[in-house]
Amino acid sequence: MIARIRNCLLVCAASALTAGIAYGESEPTALVDQQHCMFCHTRDAPFLAPSFQQIADHYRNMPDAQPMLEHKLRLGGKAHWGDTPMPPAAERGGPLSAQDAHTLVQWVLSQ
Ligand code: HEC
Known part of the structure; x- marks a missing residue:
């Protein structure tokens, strides 16, 4: 029993480490799917969106960016990159909690 727990701890720690090295923050996949982020964004190639x-x-390196982006992710806002603003969460897949917006913005900023 103890050996099994120890095994799991090792495997989990190892996969967290690999994800950390490869992608910065690990992807909050359920949120990304629910909000269809990858419908308009990719990790490294500008497409419908930056x-x-x-x-x-x-x-x-902008200290105020995180709260601004969290707000924008939840409620939308004016465009910073072009003429097309990002639709608010309710139009992308459902309302987004402050906590979930925080998780998503941290992940994006770690790319
Ligand atoms: C319907 C298309 C679409 C979807 C879905 C979408 N985005 Fe966007 N996103 C955009 C566009 C277009 C912009 C550029 C808006 C602008 O000019 O500020 C943008 C900009 C952004 C920005 C930068 C905002 C700024 O003010 O500079 C962030 C961060 C972002 N998206 C994250 C996300 C995340 C995370 C998701 C999923 C939760 C997501 N987007 C889903 C279209 C989309």
């Missing part, structure tokens, strides 16, 4: 890497590069 790539998450462009966004991360742009905001990484």
